[in-house]
Amino acid sequence: MRLDYRHLKPYRDYQYSRMLGRRLLVLKVLIIAGFVLYGGVFWYLQVVQGGEYRRKAEDNRLRQQIQRPVRGPIRDNHGALLATNRPSFSVRLDRQRCEDPLAVIDALSDRLGVDPGPIRELYERQKERPRFLPVLLMPDVGLETAARIEAQSLELPAVDVVVEAKRYYPLGAAAAHVLGYTGEATRDEVRRGAPNLLPGDRVGRIGVERAWDDFLRGRHGLVLEEVNASGRPLMVVAAKRPVRHGQTLTTTLDAAMQADLARAFGDHAGAAVFLDPRSGAVRALYSAPSYDPNLFAGRVSSATWKALREDPSRPLQNRAVAGVYSPGSTFKLIVAAAALEEGVLEPGEEIFCGGQARFYGQVRHCHRRWGHGKIGLQEAIERSCNIFFYTLGQRLGIEAIEKWSRRFGLGSATGLDLGGEVSGLVPSNEWKMRTRGEPWFPGETISVAIGQGPLNVTPIQLAVQAAVIANGGLRVRPFLRQREGAAPEPIGLSPEVIRELTRAMVAVVQGEGGTAHKARIPGVVLAGKTGTAQVVALDAENDPGDHALFIGFGPLPDPELAWAVIVEHGGHGGELSAPIVREVVRGYLERQGRLAPTAPRQVARRRGDDGL
Amino acid sequence: MTAFEERTDTTMLLQLVLLGLISVIAVASATHGDEATLWTSAATRQVIYLVVGVVVFILVQRVDYHDWAELWPVFYGAGLLLLAVLPLVARPISGARSWLELGPLRLQPSEPMKPVVALAAAAFACGSRGKLSLSRLLALGVVVGLPMGLIAIQPDMGTALTFIPLFLGVAWLAGIRPRVLLSLAVIAALAAPIAWFVVLEPYQKERILTVFDPGRDPSGTGYQVIQSRIAVGSGGVAGKGLFRGSQSRLNFLPARQTDFILAVLAEEVGWIGVIAVLSLYLALLLRTLRTAAIAQDALGTFLCVGIASIWAGQIFINVGMVTGILPTIGVPLPILSFGGSSLVATFLAFGLVASVRLRRLVNA
Known part of the structure; x- marks a missing residue:
C-alpha cells in the first residue's frame, strides 16, 4: 500500500466529513471533560481540604x-x-x-x-x-x-x-x-x-x-x-x-565546716550533724562512708553503680537522717530533764550507787564495778552513772519518758528539708501492744532510762536534742535552705533545769576526767554528753565494737553550734567522736578570727595504718 | 500580516512559549538551593532547551506535513532501530536503559519517537475513509505497538503507556466501531489479572495499591504520593508564593523539578495558578483539535488527532499522578517538567500541527 501524500484529495465526501466531525467532537468533549474533572480535583485538594494539608505541610516543616x-x-x-x-x-x-x-x-x-x-x-x-x-x-x-x-x-x-x-x-x-x-x-x-x-x-x-x-x-x-x-x-x-x-x-551549710567535718571523720563510718541551735540552720551534715557525687555528673557506668549499691558498708545511705542508732548515754539528758520537770528528783538530791542494784527483781550493774557512792545529778551525768538513771527511770515510768523524748524531738522526723528521713522509735505501752501484742513491763523501762532497749534515734534528732538544751528549751526544725526555718517551739523546760543540764554537760567536756575531754579547746567552753551504743556482736571473735556518740553545743555562754556525732564501732564514748567535734569547732572559730589558727590535722586515725 | 506571521502559527507558538516560561520559573523554584552555578542550573538549561524547541517548532512547521509524511518510514525505521539497540548500549539510569549518552548530552529516544509514531499512524490510517477493516486495525496496532513494546522493555512503562491514547485516538477517527472498541475493553479487562500476576513487578503493584490507600507505606511507596498531595493541598487558593513552597524548598517532595513539577506550582501559586496552567494546556489541545477539523485533508486531521491524543493522555496521566488518583508511573508533564528530550519533542510535535494549520487552505 503506497499513498501519494502530496496529492491526497481534499474532503469531498460529505458523509465522511460528517463522521470525522462527529468523532472529533467526541474527542473534544472528552478532553474538556478531563480538564474540568481535574479542575475539580484540584479544588477539592486545595480549597476543600486545603486547611488540613496546610497543617500537614507545617508538621513537615516545623519541629519543636x-x-x-x-x-x-x-x-x-x-x-x-x-x-x-x-x-x-x-x-x-x-x-x-x-x-x-x-x-x-x-x-x-x-x-x-x-x-x-x-x-x-x-x-x-x-x-x-x-x-x-x-x-x-x-x-x-x-x-x-x-x-x-x-x-x-x-x-x-x-x-x-x-x-x-x-x-x-x-x-x-x-x-x-x-x-x-x-x-x-x-x-x-x-x-x-x-x-x-x-x-x-x-x-x-x-x-x-x-x-x-x-x-x-x-x-x-x-x-x-x-x-x-x-x-x-x-x-x-x-x-x-x-x-x-x-x-x-x-543553703545554710558552711562549706569549710563541711570539709573540716569530712576530713576529721577520716575513714570511719558514721554520721554527724552540726546546726545552729538558735534557728535550726544546718551548718554541716555528713555521712560516712561517702562517695564522689561527681561520678554521677554524666552517665554512671553500671559497674560503678553496682559497686556502690552492693558495698556492704552502704555508702549511698545518708546515715545522718536515715541511720538509726541506739542513743546510749546521750539519752540520760532527757531522763534527767524529765525527772526534774516531773518532780521525781529533788534539786540537789543524791542517789547511792553501789555498783549494782536490783530493779523489778533483776540485778543491774553500773559500768563502774565498785560504784559511784552517793551521787548527785551533776556528777551522775558527768560520770554517766547507770544506777542513778535506773532509779530515775523506775520513778518516771515509760509514759513520762516517752512524753519528754518526744518533746525533745525523738520518735518522729525532724522535718529537715532533705527527705529520706526516718522517724526512729520511742517505745510506749501502746507501741508494745501494737507490735508485740503484750503490755509494757516496768522492768523494760530500766534499760530505756540509760538509752538502751527499743529506742532508736537518728543523728539529726540527736542534734536537735542538743539544740533544745543549748537554746534554752526550744525545739527547732532543722533546715538547709536559707529562710526556711520555722519558729522554734518551747517544750516546757524551766531555766533551772537547763542550767543544771548545761553545767553537767560542760563538766563532761571541761571537767577533770570528763568523758569528752578530748573535745577540749583551750580558751573555749563546750558542753556535751558522750554515749556508747552497744552493738550486739554476732559472735565473740568478730565483735565490731560499740558505736561512739557525742552530742553537745558551744561555745558557751551563747552557743552557736549544736551537734551530734556518731562514729560507728568507734569504741567508748568520746574516744573517737569528741576529737572530731574539736576540729570542727576549732576551724569554725579560727575562720572567724576568734581563735589563733593551728595546722589542721586528721583526728580519727585511719584504721590499720597506725604506723604512718 | 507580516511575512513571519504568514509562515508561522504564532498563536500556538505563543501558547508553547508561555508554558515554557512557566516551566523555567517552576524549575528555578524547584531547584532553588541546589548547588549549581547560573550556567549549570536546571533553569538555565531549561531556557536553552526552550530556545532549541522554538527553533525546531519554526523549522518543522515551515515544511509541508505531506513531505514529513512521505518520509515516515525513514524516521520510523530509524527510531525503531535506535530503540532496539538502546538496551544494548545504554547505561541504566535509575533502573531503565532509556537514555542515549553522547558526551555531555543525554537523549531519550522514546520522546522524539512520539511524534514519529503519530506521523506513522496518521500516514497509515488516513486512507481508511471511515471504514476501518480488522486487518488495518491490526496493522495500526503493530505500527504503534512495536515502539511501545521496545520502550516498555527498557523498562519505561510511563512513556510506553502514552502510546495507547495514540492508538485509540487514531483508531477512533479511522472509524473503529463502538462494538470493536467494547471488545478491546473486554480483552483489556480480561488481561488485567494476567498483567497483575505475570507482568507487573512488585513495586509497580505497590504503586497501584498506593492510589487506593496512600497510608499503606508512608515512608516508602506512599511517600511520593503523600508529599505530593500535601504540596498540592497546602497551596490553597492562591498559593504560598513563588519560591516559598515549603514542601519543595525543604526537599520533602521528590522528583519535584521533573514529574512532580505541577505539585510545586500548585503549592506556590495555588488553585488559581493551576487552573491557569491547565487552561493553557486545554487551549493548546483545543487548537490542535480545531486544526484537525479544518485540515485540508485526512492526513492533516489524523496527524493532529494523534498528537492531541498522545499529549492529552500524557497530561492526564501526569496530573493524575500528582493528585494521587493514578499510580506513580513516571510520566513527565509536557514542557513544564525539566528535561530537554521531552520539551523539544513536544515543540516538534506541535510544529507538525502548525504545519497542518498553515496549509489548511487547498489553494494556498
Whole structure:
C-alpha cells in the first residue's frame, strides 16, 4: 500500500466529513471533560481540604526544639559554691563532612595516642542515627585533650569539640549525702512530670538536689525550628516558650565546716550533724562512708553503680537522717530533764550507787564495778552513772519518758528539708501492744532510762536534742535552705533545769576526767554528753565494737553550734567522736578570727595504718 | 500580516512559549538551593532547551506535513532501530536503559519517537475513509505497538503507556466501531489479572495499591504520593508564593523539578495558578483539535488527532499522578517538567500541527 501524500484529495465526501466531525467532537468533549474533572480535583485538594494539608505541610516543616535550662548552683551561707556547672568537653564527629568515619576515628586516636577500641565501640552504637546528627566519640575529655584536638582541626575537619554544662561538686565526697546528685529522668518520671519534664532532662536524685529540684531545675524552653526533609534544622521560626534557668539555692551549710567535718571523720563510718541551735540552720551534715557525687555528673557506668549499691558498708545511705542508732548515754539528758520537770528528783538530791542494784527483781550493774557512792545529778551525768538513771527511770515510768523524748524531738522526723528521713522509735505501752501484742513491763523501762532497749534515734534528732538544751528549751526544725526555718517551739523546760543540764554537760567536756575531754579547746567552753551504743556482736571473735556518740553545743555562754556525732564501732564514748567535734569547732572559730589558727590535722586515725 | 506571521502559527507558538516560561520559573523554584552555578542550573538549561524547541517548532512547521509524511518510514525505521539497540548500549539510569549518552548530552529516544509514531499512524490510517477493516486495525496496532513494546522493555512503562491514547485516538477517527472498541475493553479487562500476576513487578503493584490507600507505606511507596498531595493541598487558593513552597524548598517532595513539577506550582501559586496552567494546556489541545477539523485533508486531521491524543493522555496521566488518583508511573508533564528530550519533542510535535494549520487552505 503506497499513498501519494502530496496529492491526497481534499474532503469531498460529505458523509465522511460528517463522521470525522462527529468523532472529533467526541474527542473534544472528552478532553474538556478531563480538564474540568481535574479542575475539580484540584479544588477539592486545595480549597476543600486545603486547611488540613496546610497543617500537614507545617508538621513537615516545623519541629519543636527543646532548650534545656541550666541547673541552678547551690551555695553555702557565705556564698561559696557547693554545686555548680562546669564546662564539659565532648568530642563529636560530623559524618556529613567525612567519607569514612572509621578512618577518622583511627586518625584521631592516633594523634591523641589513645586506644581506638572504646571510640569505635561508641561509634558503632550510634551509627544508625540520621547522618546529620553528630556522633559522640569521646565524652567529657579534659581541657588538654580538647585543646589538642582543636589545634589539629585542620587535619581532622569532621571532628568537633562541643562544650556542655555538667554538674560539679567542689567538695566531692565531703558533701555527697547532703547535696545529693542528679540523674537523667526515668521514663516514669517524665510521664509524671509532664509537660515540665522531658526525656533527657536531669532531675535531683537525692539530697538537696532532690529536695529543691523544682527550684534548681528551671524549665526548658521550646523553640519552633524549620527543618528540611532530612531533619536538618535551618532556622528558628519562633520561640514558643522561653527557657527558664534554675535558680541559685543558697543553703545554710558552711562549706569549710563541711570539709573540716569530712576530713576529721577520716575513714570511719558514721554520721554527724552540726546546726545552729538558735534557728535550726544546718551548718554541716555528713555521712560516712561517702562517695564522689561527681561520678554521677554524666552517665554512671553500671559497674560503678553496682559497686556502690552492693558495698556492704552502704555508702549511698545518708546515715545522718536515715541511720538509726541506739542513743546510749546521750539519752540520760532527757531522763534527767524529765525527772526534774516531773518532780521525781529533788534539786540537789543524791542517789547511792553501789555498783549494782536490783530493779523489778533483776540485778543491774553500773559500768563502774565498785560504784559511784552517793551521787548527785551533776556528777551522775558527768560520770554517766547507770544506777542513778535506773532509779530515775523506775520513778518516771515509760509514759513520762516517752512524753519528754518526744518533746525533745525523738520518735518522729525532724522535718529537715532533705527527705529520706526516718522517724526512729520511742517505745510506749501502746507501741508494745501494737507490735508485740503484750503490755509494757516496768522492768523494760530500766534499760530505756540509760538509752538502751527499743529506742532508736537518728543523728539529726540527736542534734536537735542538743539544740533544745543549748537554746534554752526550744525545739527547732532543722533546715538547709536559707529562710526556711520555722519558729522554734518551747517544750516546757524551766531555766533551772537547763542550767543544771548545761553545767553537767560542760563538766563532761571541761571537767577533770570528763568523758569528752578530748573535745577540749583551750580558751573555749563546750558542753556535751558522750554515749556508747552497744552493738550486739554476732559472735565473740568478730565483735565490731560499740558505736561512739557525742552530742553537745558551744561555745558557751551563747552557743552557736549544736551537734551530734556518731562514729560507728568507734569504741567508748568520746574516744573517737569528741576529737572530731574539736576540729570542727576549732576551724569554725579560727575562720572567724576568734581563735589563733593551728595546722589542721586528721583526728580519727585511719584504721590499720597506725604506723604512718 | 507580516511575512513571519504568514509562515508561522504564532498563536500556538505563543501558547508553547508561555508554558515554557512557566516551566523555567517552576524549575528555578524547584531547584532553588541546589548547588549549581547560573550556567549549570536546571533553569538555565531549561531556557536553552526552550530556545532549541522554538527553533525546531519554526523549522518543522515551515515544511509541508505531506513531505514529513512521505518520509515516515525513514524516521520510523530509524527510531525503531535506535530503540532496539538502546538496551544494548545504554547505561541504566535509575533502573531503565532509556537514555542515549553522547558526551555531555543525554537523549531519550522514546520522546522524539512520539511524534514519529503519530506521523506513522496518521500516514497509515488516513486512507481508511471511515471504514476501518480488522486487518488495518491490526496493522495500526503493530505500527504503534512495536515502539511501545521496545520502550516498555527498557523498562519505561510511563512513556510506553502514552502510546495507547495514540492508538485509540487514531483508531477512533479511522472509524473503529463502538462494538470493536467494547471488545478491546473486554480483552483489556480480561488481561488485567494476567498483567497483575505475570507482568507487573512488585513495586509497580505497590504503586497501584498506593492510589487506593496512600497510608499503606508512608515512608516508602506512599511517600511520593503523600508529599505530593500535601504540596498540592497546602497551596490553597492562591498559593504560598513563588519560591516559598515549603514542601519543595525543604526537599520533602521528590522528583519535584521533573514529574512532580505541577505539585510545586500548585503549592506556590495555588488553585488559581493551576487552573491557569491547565487552561493553557486545554487551549493548546483545543487548537490542535480545531486544526484537525479544518485540515485540508485526512492526513492533516489524523496527524493532529494523534498528537492531541498522545499529549492529552500524557497530561492526564501526569496530573493524575500528582493528585494521587493514578499510580506513580513516571510520566513527565509536557514542557513544564525539566528535561530537554521531552520539551523539544513536544515543540516538534506541535510544529507538525502548525504545519497542518498553515496549509489548511487547498489553494494556498
